Amino acid sequence: MKIVKFGGSSVANAAQISKIIDIVTGDVDRRIVVVSAPGKRNSSDIKVTDLLIALANTVLAGNDYEAELSTVVGRYAEIQRDLNLSEDVVDVIEADLRGRIENRGSSDAQFMDSMKASGEDNNAKVIAEAFTKAGFPAEYVNPGPAGMLLSDEFGNAEVLPESFEKLATLKQSDKIQIFPGFFGETKNGEVATFPRGGSDITGAILAAAVNADVYENFTDVDSVCAMDPRVIDNPPAIDCMTYREMRELSYAGFGVFHDEAIVPAVRAQIPICIKNTNNPSAPGTMVVPQRSPDERTVVGISSAPGFCSIYIDKYMMNREVGFGRRLLSILEEEGxxxxxxxxxxxxxxxxxxxxxxxxxxxxxxxxxxxxLKPDAVTVEHGLSLVMVVGEGMQYTPGLAAKATGAFSSAGVNLEMINQGASEISMMFAVKDADREKALRALGSEFFGV
Amino acid sequence: MKIVKFGGSSVANAAQISKIIDIVTGDVDRRIVVVSAPGKRNSSDIKVTDLLIALANTVLAGNDYEAELSTVVGRYAEIQRDLNLSEDVVDVIEADLRGRIENRGSSDAQFMDSMKASGEDNNAKVIAEAFTKAGFPAEYVNPGPAGMLLSDEFGNAEVLPESFEKLATLKQSDKIQIFPGFFGETKNGEVATFPRGGSDITGAILAAAVNADVYENFTDVDSVCAMDPRVIDNPPAIDCMTYREMRELSYAGFGVFHDEAIVPAVRAQIPICIKNTNNPSAPGTMVVPQRSPDERTVVGISSAPGFCSIYIDKYMMNREVGFGRRLLSILEEEGxxxxxxxxxxxxxxxxxxxxxxxxxxxxxxxxxxxxLKPDAVTVEHGLSLVMVVGEGMQYTPGLAAKATGAFSSAGVNLEMINQGASEISMMFAVKDADREKALRALGSEFFGV
Known part of the structure; x- marks a missing residue:
């Protein structure tokens, strides 16, 4: 069984929803579908989630919200019309939104969660109708009753451990399950949302709960690139990487997932496949627990600007017991x-x-x-971190020489090298002004681009 | 004014003492001379300090100690005879030692300190006689009355801050001052010794107290080598290095000084010169507060075996607040x-x-x-640290590439690189088995040896 998750751009309009119907029904193992709220239809569009937040704030301010409500409903109505679905579904959605506004729940935070969650929730209803209309038996799943129980930290909820057992029963259904991402219910039956990356979290939880063979995450790219395509022309695609390679790349600027989002899938060792809704035949990028060490040593290179360093120098610091701990205490006390x-x-x-x-x-x-009475303290801003990541790096002599040689040839001075702290990465710090030059040097050295 | 300190091999016998008389009297600025106990006269000899420790243990055990006492006195008697000094000085020394044995002080630890200190103390008396006999007015200085006041941590004493003012008056004497190293007196008037490197400490304290122009430390080498001569044939000499370069080199195997020994001189910014008693015209190695950055970037390369690494891996460790601190607490609690x-x-x-x-x-x-429930913990033993040290390193592009390129060409795999943590060094970890190969590769790359 496969868990399939579609992001906002994959479910933004009728054309996209038609694609996902083809994708899901093209593989009998795709039985549980996690959907986001409708995203942008074009680059100047507004996501439904953002419309809902604005609507909720208008409601909370006690102002007239009919126009905003109408805009939200209109997004679903457009999909309904374009897919020739029954108008009933739009009535259901409008009634749902009015019901949420009238029954505000325990707090403003809970109300906000309820309104935000409606984006995914109502889209799931529309999409379930669309599958059925296309001749594929499908049903909307209401997350709370289905077992998605969350802590009552509204806007930042965590899944409760007891969720997994009940959610596992989803795989027994003979209909395609359309499961809205991003939210669940507290033990009191109130809607609560996950933090950033919420629909990814829902998919990861379901993948773990049903022990899926793979968690397919559909986005709008064919695969993850080994380097940032905004800096490097035609970087190679990553066919396969491990969870920890993805973590290290995410750290410095790789926006594959918000990295906490997929933890449930990682804990359950479920392989993740990143695929393109607009080109589903492309193999995509697999993210797996292990990969064989004889494959490409360096899998990707990422970078992030905006770091700084506090440098402290004190003669005989090395003999001063607790110096480091006292330094860290100062930082902690100052938050x-x-x-x-x-x-x-x-x-x-x-x-x-x-x-x-x-x-x-x-x-x-x-x-x-x-x-701490140091001899010197200096703060240097404007540093970029550059991560060269790959399983097997630890056992491959000469990689540091290749990387530092590339920096040197490009005239990039290294502010810091941290190698060996991680078995699977080398971390470099360079000045922000040198970041792109550094990336191009590494791209040429490691990927020939 | 210069403070001049001679180590054990420089004052081991009459021939060596004659050399130091020539050295001291050859420069009118050399007014205060710190002397050690007689060291080894040849490689199979026993240092007087070690003879004294054995004698003290025999005394403490209540056994007959006359033979051991006679051996110690014999060492001074040999010097007295070879320098044609008055026999009185040997009588004084024997009486001194018998006095120490009879008046054992407050504890066994204090007694041990008193006996150890006699090695330097009595040698200073002999050497003062030798200067005088050679026609140069000199006098033995008794450290306690002269102002060398120490804490009462016997065997590990520290100088008390009030010492410096009184010791500063030593520079007013018109005679050469022969000051025994290694010890002083507690406020109760009991002899106490410094820890390891004790005579170096005495010299550093006196240099600071009199605000010397230079602290000359005479040993048995012409200068400090840029690399370990046991591994590298004919390494270049270091003409000049900074205190902090010396510290970083000392850390991994450079036995220039026990590095705490010279702290008083460093605090007072007194330049230190390491010279050879057996070749005093050689310029030696200067150790100074700053050096100009246009000189040699890499000043020295040192290494030390016998390190290990505990490697801990845990998915999402980065988000686990306090992980590092809890790890360090475990280490602290286990000592x-x-x-x-x-x-x-x-x-x-x-x-x-x-x-x-x-x-x-x-x-x-x-x-x-x-x-900490990590995903993995592994301990790797058999690591050597290699330090490449030099002021200006931070501002010299390509040094890391040179070093890692040398390792790579030599087939040395780098277990760790730590660059940028210090402005003046790069630290590498390699397997112990690769240490000498790594040093030879760096020697060839940086010094052409």
Whole structure:
């Protein structure tokens, strides 16, 4: 059995929904379909979820919301018309939205979740109708009653462990199950939504619950690229990568998934396939628990700008017990989260996103000076992290030489190298101004692009 | 004014003491001379300090110690005879030692310190006589009364801050001051010794106290080598390096000084010159606060075997607040000190001397498994650290490429690279079996040897 998830652009209008019907019905193993709310139909369009948030805010402000309500309903009505579905489905959706507005639930946060969730919920109803109309028995699944039980952290809910057993019974249905992503119900029966990446989370939970053979995640690209196509022309596609390769690439700028989203699938060791709704015959990118080490050593190269480093130097730091711990305590007390703390003998750096340091910079630097009495403290902004990622990297001599040689030939000075901390990646820091040059050098060296 | 310190081999016998008289009297700025106890006269000899420790243990055991006492006195008597000094000085030394044995002080530890300190103390008396006999007015300085006040941690004493002011008056003497290294007095007037490197500490304290122009430290080499001469034939000499370059080189196997020894001189920014008693006209190696950045970028390369790494991998570690801190707490609670904690996204390594982990390995690994629930924990022993050190390194592109290229050409796999944590060094980890090969590759690349 396969769990199939479609993102917002794959379910934005009738044409796209027709494609997904073909995709799902083209493979008998595709039995459970997770759908998003209608996304953008073109680049200047507004996602239904964003319309719903605006509508909810208008309602909460006590202002007239009829026009906004009508816009939302209109998006579904367009799909209904274009697919020649019964007008009843639009009436059901309008009644549903009015019902949500009238029964506001326990709090504004819960109301907001209820309104946001309606985007997926009502789209699932439309899509179930569309499958049926096309001659494929399908049914809308209401997540809460089906077993998707969540914590009551509205907007940031987590699945409860007891969900999985009940959700597993979904696979017994003989109809295609159209399951709205992004939300579930609390134990009190109130709608609650997942954080960012919510429909991906729903798919990952269902994949784990039914122990799927694969979790197919349909987007609008043929496959994941080994490098950022905005910087590198025609980067190679990634056919297959491991979960941890994907994690390391995601960290620095690879927007494959929001990486917490797929944790349930990873825990259950379900392979994930990223495919293109608009070109479903392309093999896509597989994300798997392990891959054989004789394949390509470097699978991808990612990068992210906007990091900074606090560099602290103190003669005999190495002999000062607890220096590092006291430094980290200062950062914690000031609420500054950080990424790495590479250390030398008498020096330690703290690498973090500049946005995390932000207004706290002066306070943090002053506290370091007064409490740790270092010889020097300097903050360097404008750093980019570059990650070269691949299973088997640890056992392949000469990769560091290839990478640093490429940087050197391109005239890129390395602010930092962190290799060996991870078995499957090398991390470099370069100045933001050198980021694209660095990527092009690595692209040429490792992928010949 | 220069502070001049001579190590044990420089004051082991009459011939060596004659050399130091020539050295000191050859420069009018050499006014304060710190001397060690007589060291080895040849490779199978026993240092007087070791004879004294054995004698003290015999005394403490209540056994007959006359033969051992006679051996110690004999070492000074030999010097006295060879330098044609008055026999009185030997009588004074024997009386001094018998006095120490009869008045044992407050504890066995204090007694041991008193006996060890006599090695330097009595040698200073002999050497003062030798200067005087050669026609150069000199006097033995008794450290306690002169102001060398120490904490009462016998065998591991620290200088008290009030020492410096009184010791500064030493520069007013018109005679050459012969100051025994290694010890001082507690506030109770009891002799206490410094830890390892004790005579170097004495010299550094005096250099700071009199604000010397230079602290000359005489050993038995012409200068410090840029690489280990046991591995690399004819490594270049280091003419000049900074304190922090010396610190980073010392860390991995460069036995220039025990690095805590010279802290007082470093704090006072006194330049240090390492020179050869047996070839005093050689310029030696200067160790200075700063050096100009246009000189040699890489000043030295050192290495040390016997390290290990604990590698911990856990999917989503990056999102687990406090993971690193809990890991370090386990190590602290088990009394395991460590060097570095390089981290990736979902992984962290702890680098430490294998000797520090030792018997605690199973306990530490089990605690990590049960308390942090990682996906994997592995311990790798048999690692060597290799340090490439030099001021200006941070601003010199291509150094990492040179180093990693040299490793790669030599077929050395890099277990770890830590660059940028220190502005003045790159740290590499390689397998112990590859250490010498790695050094030879770097020697060829950076020094053409």
């Amino acid at each position: 500054v989260s950080f990424e790495h703390t590479p250390s030398g003998i008498d020096n330690i750096s703290v690498i973090m996103a500049s946005a995390n340091l932000s207004k706290k910079e002066e306070t943090v630097v002053n506290r370091i000076k007064s409490e | 395991v000190s460590f060097e570095h904690t390089p981290s990736g996204i979902d992984n962290i390594s702890v680098i430490m001397a294998s000797a520090n982990l030792s018997k605690k390995e199973e306990t530490v690994v089990n605690r990590i498994k049960s308390e």
